[in-house]
């Protein structure tokens with residue numbers, strides 16, 4: 036009953052799937068969520084079969100307050116702790132700021148920032164409880180931001196703004212909650228080879244992108260730190276001739 040427990044959003048594909056898989060290999064029990072049921076159930080079944088981990092899939096749209104509440108309720112009804120909250124689910128939107136419809140802006144900000152704010156609020160009670168049980172490690176939040184939240188990128192105005200907000204949110208969580216044993220880390224990668232970057236493949240080869248495994252490794256490293264360590268933001272850039280470009 037002392038095994039660690041993680042909740043991972045956006046776990047059906049891409050970075051979230053790989054983080055979930057590696058956490059399961061490390062002995063975590065998992066609550067996994069995504070918007071679409073079919074992919075989520077497939078991934079949950081594959082991870083459980085490969086690792087033997089206890090995996091609970093919960094369908095939840097990050098754009099719905101009710102779904103977020105139901106997700107955290109479902110987690111709490113199946114587990115009495117939460118060692119790691121991985122705020123990974125997110126959407127992209129590419130195009131010039133001058134032409135971006137406000138409904139696209141709203142979707143990106145709601146899914147990439149508002150939902151993360153609300154999930155943190157909803158999970159703080161169980162994160163604090165878990166940290167009190169395990170003061171040496173505490174409880175941790177890892178949020179998938181982006182290098183575009185650190186350095187603006189043409190064509191990614193709304194996306195970059197949402198990720199800059201997420202980086203700031205992680206800092207505030209650590210400042211307000213470290214005394215309760217809870218810290219937050221933003222991970223800020225450049226282009227990672229997933230479905231999200233399919234639009235970019237014409238101008239950037241897939242093998243020039245980061246891998247989901249790179250991001251998963253950083254996530255595992257954060258989980259191994261003591262409660263005395265806080266890592267506000269980790270920038271993971273592509274090896275090449277520009278450090279601060281996606």
Ligand SMILES: NC(=O)c1ccc[n+]([C@@H]2O[C@H](COP(=O)([O-])OP(=O)(O)OC[C@H]3O[C@@H](n4cnc5c(N)ncnc54)[C@H](OP(=O)(O)O)[C@@H]3O)[C@@H](O)[C@H]2O)c1
Pocket residue numbers: 044045046047048049050051068069070071072074095096097098122123124125126127146179180181182223224225226227228229230231232
């Ligand atoms: N790929 C990159 O280059 C890159 C770089 C920096 C940061 N990131 C960030 O890393 C995270 C994961 O990206 P990825 O590349 O792995 O993306 P991805 O392959 O497109 O996967 C996105 C995941 O998020 C879920 N999701 C999307 N919209 C959702 C919604 N409204 N409600 C609930 N779940 C939703 C998807 O579930 P469904 O399939 O059910 O929709 C899927 O599981 C994102 O936050 C992204 O911004 C990515």
